[in-house]
Amino acid sequence: MTTPADRERSGPGVPEAVHRRRWAILGVLMLSLLIVVLDNSILNVAIKTISTPAPTGLGATQSELEWAINAYTLVFAGLLFTAGLVGDRIGRKKVLLGGLVVFGVGSALAAESGSPGQLIAYRALMALGAAFVMPATLAVLMNVFERHEQPKAIGIWAGGVGLAIAIGPITGGLLLDHFWWGSVFLVNVPIVILALALMVWLVPDSRDPRPGRLDPIGVVLSVIGLVLLVYGIIKGGELADFTDAKVLATIAAGVVVLAAFVLFEKRSDHPSLDVSYFKNKVFSAAMTAIALVFFALMGVTFFGVFYTQSVRGYSPLESGLLMLPLAAAQMIFAPRARLLVDRFGNKATTTAGLVLLAGMLAAFAGFEADTPIWMLEVVFFLMGTGMAHIMTPTSVVIMQALPREKAGSASALSNTFRQVGGALGIAVLGSVLSTAYRNGIEDKLRMLPAGLRDTAGESIEATLGIAARLGPRGQALVTPAHDAFLHAMHVTALCGTAVALVGAVVVVLFLPGRAAAPHRDEEEQELVAAAE
Structure with missing residues (x-):
């Protein structure tokens, strides 16, 4: 049980009334986080449907699909610096509420998109709202929990990402089985309304008493x-x-x-970005690790949907259910990762997580069209386990490296590196996948008219779509398309593996090991000295 004296030792600014409802506040923050993460995980399941020609989808090319993802992540990442400062300046609750409203409006518009271009534009509007939501959730968390409870709270917060990963693909699959593709965006609207109502009721406002200018x-x-x-x-x-x-x-x-x-x-x-933060090697190493992890993970999971749906023939709902082990592992281990950190330290825990993640990414290089599906499930579970033991310790290191009043800036930086890493991972590894696929299928497309060759070589979906239109003649393209995609997936997976291993090296070199716990009398002396 936490006493008022414990709260004083952890730092000022946590009123008793706020302290009593801190876990309910965390629940509301996780709901806000849920819709931001849920949107991307839903989209991953829907990209095959969206790439299908109208009226089923929008007929988006692989490049347009990448931009539908990257429009969100780029705007999100580009505005996070300012979003963190605005929250620190005018109040985190205000920017949370405003961000949720913009995100909800963008979701409703995205659901009614009539072309890939419109979808990309409305996804950018959603990102504008999300940029103000994400850093504010972690900043509020840091201001309603005492320092010694923050690792546990951050672990639960990180577990919320796993929950979103689980709910997103399943929800997306159910919606796509019964409704049109736009329903995967429209589902955000009722969640936004619920989160707004609970936030107005429960969440306190907080700000930096000495904020910087925009x-x-x-x-x-x-x-x-x-x-x-x-x-x-x-x-x-x-x-x-x-x-x-x-x-x-x-x-x-x-x-x-x-x-x-x-x-x-x-x-x-x-x-907007205080580069002096990066003079701290531990802080910089944690940031780099997060960026590299999401570079590898987002780039590799981009092809996972095409593997399960285009090569293995699973429906969107089935493809979403296949992601459950990854999400379940994050939900199970993220809140408990702090226990391993307490015993073995940040360096050992995070390095083990990165090595495990690298191993699972490498496993994709051995997957074929007839690989037993239980092997994919094991790989997904172990990937989630690795992620849980990377995200929690690095998030704690980052958030506790800066003063509490700078929580918005710290959260913005953390999420910026995560989003930029993910965006570049999709771009770089998506391009590796596209290039390797085109090179692998090029010789087999000579049977097609010149006007169709370029289109058919863009992605496996484009090839299979043209094969279906050609009828019996097109069947000769199906097996080569699968073979070319599998080869491209293997190459991309090995590139992701190399990136994850670079992250492990960075962690080994710069992240601290076990930290000695400070004695209570030392903490009290520091607080007394600070008060004098």
């Missing part, structure tokens, strides 16, 4: 730089040629703008 130039530079960089990578995958002059110029321009962003932030007296 940084519009930094925001513009970060968004432009990220968009140019990822667009260049996606375009290289589309063309199957990363040496193309336009591709190289776009990527180079993105790198230059991002470098200008960093230089501007270093010289600004009110930066």
